Amino acid sequence: MPFDTLSRVPFVLNRSGTSRGLYLLEKDVPSIGPARNAVLSELMGSGHPQQIGGFGGGCGPTSKVAIVGPHKEPGWVTCYFSQCGVTIADVDTSAGDCGNILAAVGGFAIENNLVAAETGDKTRVKVQSLNTGARYEVDVPMSAKGVQYTGSFCVPGVPGPAAPVRVATRGVAGAQTGRLLPTGQAEESFDLGEGLVVRASIIDFARALVMVDATDIIPHFGYSNLQEVTLQRANCDHAMCSALEKLRLQASQKMGMGDCTGKDAPKLALVAPLEAEGRQGLACRYFVNPGRSEMHPTIAMTAAQAVGAASLLHGSVAMRAVGRLPQSDSGADGASFTFEIQHEKGNFPVSIGTTDAKDAEPMQAEQFATGLPATGLYVTTVMPIAQGSAFLKGSN
Known part of the structure; x- marks a missing residue:
């Protein structure tokens, strides 16, 4: 042969x-x-x-x-x-x-x-x-x-x-850093120079993710709202991607992951309120690696779980984007919260199950709205x- x-x-x-x-x-x-x-x-x-x-x-x-x-x-x-x-x-x-x-x-x-x-x-x-x-x-x-x-x-x-x-x-809590909240804070501030200061929340639930308040950064680069941040436009916007990569590298040091230059972790996402009212969730743009000017066409399943978990975190940019504590279904083992995450291609639902926070670190327990995120659930094909x-x- x-x-x-x-x-x-x-x-x-x-x-x-x-x-x-x-x-x-x-x-x-x-x-x-x-x-x-x-x-x-x-x-x-x-x-x-x-x-x-x-x-x-x-x-x-x-x-x-x-x-x-x-x-x-x-x-x-x-x-x-x-x-x-x-x-x-x-x-x-x-x-x-x-x-x-x-x-x-x-x-x-x-x-x-x-x-x-x-x-x-x-x-x-x-x-x-x-x-x-x-x-x-x-x-x-x-x-x-x-x-x-x-x-x-x-x-x-x-x-x-x-x-x-x-x-x-x-x-999956602390899957990459060993801590659900790698910095111990619900929100961090990052100075990117030239008067650009942005707010971000860092959580490690299924993956280490840096969630950035989109309203802090996208107007600086000419966007009126997150819907204008399309895959085609973002991947050609090297100035914005460079700023996001600078933020991601600062965050990786702050969360104990060291210098992540050239690596894909931690990941980064921009979050903002949904355009459509009456729906439970937020809008998101997720980056594979802003250092390569590469935005994800939708959202990773692990990132969706991290965003969902952060939506239960008091003072986080994710909860602020959702606007309120989402409704839950309560059970014997805790509560389950279901969110829609709106990306460029459509809406992706993800569910987060919580457990009682009494056995968790007090610093972390008091920051979450109801228990700590313990499980995730998603459906795909x-x-x-x-x-x-x-x-x-x-x-x-």
Whole structure:
């Protein structure tokens, strides 16, 4: 055969939520470290702006890899998420988890016999993140033939309907920094020079996120409202992106993450009140990395949970944007709050479950409106694109 001189790696390419990525079995790649990063970079075609030699699509949301392995407990798998570079042939190990990519881990695990399919219309796959230690529960739709991918559920920013995949998150508070409030404050002030002082809230819930009051910064760059901050315009607005990157780097130092130059974490989002009245939520523009002038076309699932959790934080820019404490559904284990996060493509709902704050740090407990955020919930869709063997030339 003509390809006998090339090494092969079995893969599945999935569209998962609003991201796209490769799904690999842990046994088929090197262990965590430089050798694995080199393999993943080659598979993605990292090091070229169009990633023309690999599966990447020339931007962060389409340059992702999930490496899935067995777990000692039945019904569980492990997952290691890797954010591959685009123009740089490397992997950003600071990225944490990706909520979009996690949605397809369940189906991949079932298809590869890591988890046994259950009878009924769904199989619950429990996922242990090797990046952060967080735990996820993925409810995979099933049919008599196996994993059900087709359906009628639509996600803004995703072309076409598919079957809904429900993802619950647990143990995500302090996922990247070890603290729900990395600075201990609900709001911080950042001086960006030339008279530009902005307010931001920093929270680590599913991911470390710097939320910026949009009204403090976008008028400085000629925007009347957040709706004018479109993907096309923002990615060409290098002056605004440069200011946001300066803020992000100041925040990373303040929250104990050190110098994050060239890294994708912490993430940054602009938040503002919704234009439509009577709805529970806020408007948001989420940046993959402002240092690369790269805004996300929608919003990451992990970021949506962080924004939702911050909306329960007294004195935060997120709660100020929502305008009031959202309504809740109370239960025996706490309360559940559901929000709409309006991005450029539409509205994304996310639910945050809270627990009693009495056992939490007093400083943090008194800042949250009702208990502390403990769980997250979102619904998205997954669709496989291709399956086969990827060729590697670098190992020959």
